[in-house]
Amino acid sequence: MPSSSTIPPTVWPARGHHTGADAADVLRHTLKLRKESGTLDDFRELPGSETPGESVFEARWQVPGPVTVRARLALADGGRWTLVAEAEGPWDLRWPSPATMFWPEDDDSWAHEFGTGLSLAAINPLPSDERDLRRALRSAAQDAWTVHVVVHEAMTTDERGHRPLAAALPPGLRHRVVEHRAAPQQLRPLNWALRDTGLEVPRGGAVVLPGDPAPAGHTADEFTVRTVFLDGSEPAELITAVTRFAALPRPLPDGAEAALTALRDDWRLLTQEEELDRERRLVAMYADALDAMTKSRDLYREAAESAHEALAVYRETYGDLPEPGRPAEPAASPLRQLTQTFGRLRIGARRPDGDDGTPTDGTGGA
Incomplete structure (x- = not known):
């Protein structure tokens, strides 16, 4: 068509x-x-x-x-x-x-x-x-x-x-x-x-x-x-x-x-001036590509540095990383530990009997 x-x-x-x-x-x-x-x-x-x-x-x-x-x-x-x-x-x-x-x-x-x-x-x-x-x-x-x-x-x-x-x-x-x-x-x-x-x-x-x-x-x-x-x-x-x-x-x-x-x-029959102009365009294109590669390298380095900093903070807070193939155990936060302590206190308060579950009569006998 x-x-x-x-x-x-x-x-x-x-x-x-x-x-x-x-x-x-x-x-x-x-x-x-x-x-x-x-x-x-x-x-x-x-x-x-x-x-x-x-x-x-x-x-x-x-x-x-x-x-x-x-x-x-x-x-x-x-x-x-x-x-x-x-x-x-x-x-x-x-x-x-x-x-x-x-x-x-x-x-x-x-x-x-x-x-x-x-x-x-x-x-x-x-x-x-x-x-x-x-x-x-x-x-x-x-x-x-x-x-x-x-x-x-x-x-x-x-x-x-x-x-x-x-x-x-x-x-x-x-x-x-x-x-x-x-x-x-x-x-x-x-x-x-x-x-x-x-x-x-x-x-x-x-x-x-x-x-x-x-x-x-x-x-x-x-x-x-x-x-x-x-x-x-x-x-x-x-x-x-x-x-x-x-x-x-x-x-x-x-x-x-x-x-x-x-x-x-795809024109190939170039004059000298056209050849020079094409070479200048190629040089400019290569310069742009090199500049883009340099910027990509700098961005990669910055990302790597940020990753290392984040890893250091993680180790200071939670310790070493888990072994490969082993799931990481989540570390208890202070808020979670306090919550667990209150929970144990509430359970103890609901139990007036002895620790073994036997009722007492106040005289020490069964």
Whole structure:
């Protein structure tokens, strides 16, 4: 289930699937080239991930401001990757896509959707089979990691109409959007498949799917575009709708919170200043721990001294301690001894006869 927390405005989350071979080598090669060209300040591959079969890469770079961006990419067996980047300030969609810092831009074998394998860079035609179409849209409607856009072609388009939306999006939205394209005859089954979401694609228009759960402030009309001109021109209205949707306070998708926590808490790619600051914090932490231990030792010594004093007072009052395993006989207090003496006197006063219990007649005889 998605987290109840929302995506912080400083965070850029994405995930995908590298469908080619040697994904880890592609990452190493690309990161090395980016550092040599000065695009990256530095990068690092973490040794020995806690998750079996997973490789983790960190990278740091600057964006206009200047603002430092830190990113962490986890690559699992099979080529599936999860990337979380965080900037020192709110994310600007004009900044480069963090995915292009790790992956090559001239090869889109890595730019595929995590679960379905759909392209993050090209148009994805909807399946012609209605059952497959419903299955594809159901999966898209439930995805919270990626923004899914459904575009309907009012008529069969030429080459100009096959320009993907990703090419016109701001850099910060690329590799986070999946474009589904419906053929002219698919309008009716398309809207039939979307009936449970409360959405409807206009003829020749488009709609942005809300994901599950839908972000606060989402309304179907606000993210429905009545007409999309597929003539090679920039679909400005659709780009605006996608940009507005991305700006909504969206919930952190399933798995993103753990990835963000790992980025913040397990970050290893430190600058010299950060190393010094970390060492200072460690020294301060050790000093606090030593101070707490010293205080605990003093408190223990005071408690021991108090116990010895109490033992000495006990011995002065009651004598030595009883032997181990033998119950201590409670010492009689002065008040208790006086009470016992009065008790004996009262018993003697109630006995006028002799000590042996034989009555006397005053003459000494029986």
